[in-house]
Amino acid sequence: MPAPSTTLLIEGSFSELADEFAQYIDALRKPEGTASLQADLAPLLQPLREQEQSDAQPDGKQRDEVLKKLVSAAAVLNGAPEKEIISAYNLLVHLVHHASDPDMFLSRICAYLAKPITSSPHRYHVLLATVAVIRQTSSSVAFDALKPQLTAQLPGWLAAWELDDEDAQRLHLAIADAATASGDAELAQTHVIQALQTIPAANASNPESRELALRALTSALTNPTVFDFTPLTASDAVQALRSSDSTLFELLEIFTADTLDAYEAFVAASPLASISGGVLADAGDALQNKLRLLTLASLAASTPSRSLPYATIATALRVPATDVEKWVIDTIRAGLVEGKLSQLRSEFLVHRATYRVFGEKQWAEVQGRLMVWRRSLERVLGVVRSERERFVREGLQAAQAAEEAAQGKGNDRNKGGDRRRHGNNQQQATPAAPVSAPVEAVAAE
Known part of the structure; x- marks a missing residue:
């Protein structure tokens, strides 16, 4: 669903509008006591005014010089009264369109919008108008300047502005259109999905909701970087396509969880040109290539051995x-798998694979792998336990052997000591015999 267009009615020549804008800037800056912008621009606007009155071609360089001064001073617009800020930014954007290269000024304006504005509701309208201008001019430079603010601050802005679903959807679609015009398909898809999420369940079957759901679904299927379709299947508006566009919804289910075999059978029965008015008629090659990557991811995720032969x-x-x-x-680059190619063995060794869906079957696979892992750990623990017991047993045996060896040496030392003491006793008893002999002799006599 295209974003609503905004029509601005602005009367006056470039020199008149620039002089009026400069006067307005001076009124905002008056408390600051700065020099008059209107007086500073007067020498530059006079030649342009004369050229406009004579219907001559205006001097582009002269206009650019005027715009440089206007845009540089436009930072004060963030402090303008609530009822004036939208018209002031609209006038500035209108003037910038007269530049030889509007991009160099639009990026500066986007930077101003990233800064605080007193009135949040009006900031929403200013942002919406600026994004619309970027979309119309297909300015990649201006969009690149705005993109970091959208990524970092847009969620906070939306929360602060307290927008209703319709306004939030309008803003997301405007950003998606600007991103598409600037060549950023990934960001465009992100904001289309966010716009889809603003649709209440009660309005999921409305024609506008169907149109947005078709846009989100077809862009997701054809976008080469989108492989997760969960945000789509979770949308009430996309679920409503099950009734209004059943064939397209069946194709979504194939991309969500099925393989190339199912896709080829589906296309054989339902040519792409016949689906939902032919929204995918020219996307045959892109869809087939994408499903090849998804099929390989499923194959890698369901392989218990983690080894896939080339065949x-x-x-x-x-x-x-x-x-x-x-x-x-290509599948590795898409982030669906990680692994190593073995040309010697003609196989792909899978290190990691992405599950496309995670249901009862996948839980069963996880349970099986956990059981295998548990048994492997039990075997490892058994080996560690047996090695520990062997180490303890051998340690005890070594300690016992050392103790026995120590005791054996002690016994040997004791035996040696006994022999030495016995020899000494014999040596001490031998000289006693001569002493008793004379006594016996005396007794005999």
């Missing part, structure tokens, strides 16, 4: 064996 991949993707490595590399 298996070639059969699943319907490609020659010589192209297998190319498709594996």
